[in-house]
Amino acid sequence: MIIAGCDFGTLAAKVVLMRDGAIVSSEVSRIRAVPEQVAKDLLDRALSKAGLSSGDVDFSISTGWGRKRVPFANMDISELPCLAKGAQWLIPSVRTVIDVGGQNSRTLSINEAGKVVDYNSNDKCAAGTGRFLELVAEALELRLEDLASLAFQSKNPAKISSQCCVFAESEVITLVNEGQELVDIVAGAHDSIVRRLASIAGMIGIAEDVVMTGGCAKNERLVEGMENHLKVEMKPLAVDPQLVGAIGAALFAEGKLVEG
Amino acid sequence: MIVAGCDVGSLSAEAVIMRNGSIISSEIIRVRPRPEQSATEVMDKALSEAGLTYQDIEHCVSTGYGRERIPFANGNISEISCHGKGAQWLIPSVRTVIDVGGQDCKVIRIDESGKLVNFVMNDKCAAGTGRFLELMAKVLRVGIEDLGPQALGSEKPVPITNMCSIFAESEVLHHIYEGKDQTDIAAGINHAMAERVQSLVNRVGIKKDICITGGVAKNIGVVRDLEEMLAVSAEKLSVDPQIVGAIGASLFAKEALSNQNR
Numbered sequence: 320m321i322i323a324g325c326d327f328g329t330l331a332a333k334v335v336l337m338r339d340g341a342i343v344s345s346e347v348s349r350i351r352a353v354p355e356q357v358a359k360d361l362l363d364r365a366l367s368k369a370g371l372s373s374g375d376v377d378f379s380i381s382t383g384w385g386r387k388r389v390p391f392a393n394m395d396i397s398e399l400p401c402l403a404k405g406a407q408w409l410i411p412s413v414r415t416v417i418d419v420g421g422q423n424s425r426t427l428s429i430n431e432a433g434k435v436v437d438y439n440s441n442d443k444c445a446a447g448t449g450r451f452l453e454l455v456a457e458a459l460e461l462r463l464e465d466l467a468s469l470a471f472q473s474k475n476p477a478k479i480s481s482q483c484c485v486f487a488e489s490e491v492i493t494l495v496n497e498g499q500e501l502v503d504i505v506a507g508a509h510d511s512i513v514r515r516l517a518s519i520a521g522m523i524g525i526a527e528d529v530v531m532t533g534g535c536a537k538n539e540r541l542v543e544g545m546e547n548h549l550k551v552e553m554k555p556l557a558v559d560p561q562l563v564g565a566i567g568a569a570l571f572a573e574g575k576l577v578e579g
Numbered sequence: 580m581i582v583a584g585c586d587v588g589s590l591s592a593e594a595v596i597m598r599n600g601s602i603i604s605s606e607i608i609r610v611r612p613r614p615e616q617s618a619t620e621v622m623d624k625a626l627s628e629a630g631l632t633y634q635d636i637e638h639c640v641s642t643g644y645g646r647e648r649i650p651f652a653n654g655n656i657s658e659i660s661c662h663g664k665g666a667q668w669l670i671p672s673v674r675t676v677i678d679v680g681g682q683d684c685k686v687i688r689i690d691e692s693g694k695l696v697n698f699v700m701n702d703k704c705a706a707g708t709g710r711f712l713e714l715m716a717k718v719l720r721v722g723i724e725d726l727g728p729q730a731l732g733s734e735k736p737v738p739i740t741n742m743c744s745i746f747a748e749s750e751v752l753h754h755i756y757e758g759k760d761q762t763d764i765a766a767g768i769n770h771a772m773a774e775r776v777q778s779l780v781n782r783v784g785i786k787k788d789i790c791i792t793g794g795v796a797k798n799i800g801v802v803r804d805l806e807e808m809l810a811v812s813a814e815k816l817s818v819d820p821q822i823v824g825a826i827g828a829s830l831f832a833k834e835a836l837s838n839q840n841r
Contacts, residue, residue, distance in 0.1 A: 329749055353756045422746060444704070445745035454745075485705035485714065485744050486682060489589065496612035 320576060321375045323365075324569030325358055325392060326401065326562075327385035330421025330449065331534060332357050334365045335565040336376070337573065344369035345562050354388035362391055380572040382564055384423075396571055398564050399427060399435050405567030406530050407433030410554050414526040417545065417553075418563070419516060419535035421449040426520040439522040445484045447515030449535050454488045455508040459501065466505055467540035473506030487511065506540070513544035520549065528554045536560035582836060583625070583636045584828025585618050585652060586661065587645035590681025590709060591794060592617035594625035595825040596636070597833065604629035605822045614645025622651065638839075640832040642824050644682075654835060659687055659698050661827030666790050667693030668830055669823065670814045674786040677776060677805070677813075678823070679795035681709040684776055686783050699782045705744040707775025709794050712801075714744050715768040718751045719761060723798075726765050730800035733766030747771065769800030776801075777808045788814050796820035 321343075326333045328350075336344040346365040350357050358381070366372060373391070381392035382401040389395070406416045407429060416427040424447045425440035441447055456463045470476075477499050481487040487508070494504045512535075529551045531542055537560060542553050558566070586593045587610065596604040606624040610617040618641065626632060633651055641652035642661040649655070658678075666676040667689055676687040683702040690696050705711055716723040730736070737759050741747040747768075754764050772795070791813045795801055797820060806812050818826070 351756075422749065444743045448745075450745050481703075483704045483744075485710050486703075489682065489710075492612075 320377050320573075321371060322569050322572040322576065323362065323376050323379040323391070324401070324565040324567065324572060325362065325379065325381045325389045326398070326564035326568060327354060327358060327381060327383040327389055328420055328564075329384045329423065331561065332361050332383075332385070333562050333565040334358075334361045335562055335569045336365050336369055336371070337569045340573070342558065342566070344371075345559070345565070347559070347561055350385075354385040355390050358385075358389040359391065378572045378576045380568040380575070382568040393572070394575070396568060399425070399438055401564045401567030401571065402532060403427055403429040403435045403567065404433050404570050405563040405565070406532060408566065408570055409556055409558065409563065410528060410530055412528045413530050413554065415529040417516065417520055417529065417531045418533045419447070419449060419531065419541070420533040423533075424448050424516055424519050426523055428523050428526060437523045439519050441515075441519055444482070446482045446487075447512050447519060449533070451484045451487065451512050452508065452535065452538065454484050455491055455505070458488045458491050459495070459504065461505070466509070467538045469502050470506040470509045470540040473500070473502040475503050476510050477503045477507035479507045479511040482515065509538075509540050509544055512541065513548050516545060517548045525549055525551060527551055530554045530556060532556070532560045532563040534561045580833070580836060581631065581635050581637055582829050582832035583622065583639040584661070584825040584830070584832060585622055585639060585641045585649055586643040586658065586822070586824035586828060587614045587617050587641065587649060588643045588680050588824075589683070591821065592621045592643070592645075593822045593825040594621040595822055595829045596625050596629050596631065597829045600833065602818070602826065605819070605825065607819065607821050614648040615650055617645065618649040618651070638832040638836040640828040640835065642828040653832070656828060656831050658824050659685060659700070660695060661824045661831065662792055663687050663689040663695050663827065664693050664830050665823040665825070665827030666792060668826065669816055669818065670788065670790055672788045673790050673814060675789040677780060677789065677791045678793045679707070679709060679776060679791070680793040684708050684779055686780050688783055688786060697783050699779055701779055706742045707772065707779060711744045711747070711775070712768065712772055712795060712798065714748055715751055718748050718755070719764060719768075721761075721765070726769060727798035727800040729762055730766035730769045733760070733762045735763055736766035736770050737763045739767045739771035742775070766800060769798060770804050772801050773804035773808055776805055780809060785809055785811065787811060790814045790816060792816070792820045792823040794821050
């Protein structure tokens with residue numbers, strides 16, 4: 320039994336293929352075309368990696384911002400239940416999921432059964448999302464994946480006061496012009512996003528265990544910043560944190576098949 | 580009597596030189612890394628255009644975000660006051676000035692004498708500022724100066740629903756992926772921009788006559804949409820709308836000089 324989950328986000332799309340309750344293949348791609356095409360290419364890549372063809376997939380569920388546009392999906396489910404399902408499958412003791420994606424940040428409270436009981440999200444403003452870090456990386460001509468290690472080198476993080484990403488980008492450039500250390504500016508950018516994330520998370524209670532998901536959870540400095548700010552320890556994930564939503568979708572697909 | 584005004588904003592810097600109450604020279608540049616550099620560069624240009632040197636300036640007032648760091652200024656005054664002053668000097672009947680700059684948007688209400696009565700300002704979010712248009716123009720791969728003219732041919736503007744400039748950026752990208760008409764996207768961008776400005780205007784209320792200043796006033800699409808939404812027509816300025824703050828500053832310089840000489 321082969322099942323597929325596709326999480327079509329605002330900036331990145333992810334596909335996970337599962338067989339008998341285990342992940343057999345996964346793919347992540349930046350979205351640079353119409354959703355239908357991106358989703359199809361992504362599935363083809365994941366299938367070929369696993370030595371499968373599209374006919375082998377028994378059931379697929381899509382989730383995420385572009386979930387209605389995934390041509391191969393048999394049905395779609397909104398992203399919150401998928402995130403909760405995926406996180407709870409990976410770490411059964413999890414009660415809080417802090418998901419920081421490309422253009423979304425949300426905190427979910429989930430119960431023992433993996434159901435969402437409360438959540439809060441940013442939906443109007445890009446502050447505290449992956450885009451913020453991307454903009455900072457662009458402004459400083461750095462690679463996104465190098466930001467965390469640079470930030471760890473700072474002893475005296477710079478203050479970035481603008482909440483708006485666009486203004487923060489200009490603020491970062493001003494700090495460079497004023498001769499501030501690059502590592503301090505990068506660390507300051509991390510602290511700024513941590514403050515914003517913590518305020519989103521703070522609107523609902525943080526119950527342990529806590530896990531961070533989404534592309535930003537790959538940034539260790541951000542995870543550590545959140546741990547210090549919220550005074551909790553984040554449970555490490557055994558898979559790419561960006562895949563959690565797609566895993567949840569695949570698990571729902573599995574459930575559908577089992578139900579018949 | 581030669582006086583000067585220098586407006587160093589977040590994205591552009593302007594200098595105006597006046598002799599005996601009329602403008603003899605003005606310049607606009609994109610800001611340099613530091614306000615001191617921007618101010619000196621734009622004033623150098625304005626002086627050379629007028630065939631003058633710094634010694635010829637009897638008094639200079641600076642304004643704008645970098646106003647406290649201008650080496651050659653004799654004093655500085657907030658941009659709200661300078662925009663009010665400049666607009667009222669250009670069009671005495673003006674009571675509402677809508678200034679849309681690079682990183683802020685202000686709505687300024689003034690009385691018959693050009694004195695500030697009330698104002699609102701957005702400088703916390705890039706929505707409704709010039710930066711929004713810049714970002715959108717970049718996504719569309721057109722020059723910011725082309726956004727206005729390009730939109731005029733559109734019959735059905737594409738709605739841009741996100742307030743956040745960053746979210747609007749990906750919204751526009753998706754419209755491009757979908758193959759939507761560039762003219763319609765441009766019109767949608769201008770419309771969204773006008774809506775943001777309108778919501779700020781509504782917070783202070785409008786009193787006629789009105790004028791629109793700042794770089795965004797050069798975008799005919801935004802101006803037209805805003806006029807339609809507010810059901811007024813904006814008074815036409817005889818100068819570049821971007822130099823109104825610097826004009827106001829030079830008028831304050833003139834007043835300061837007259838007071839000194841009294």
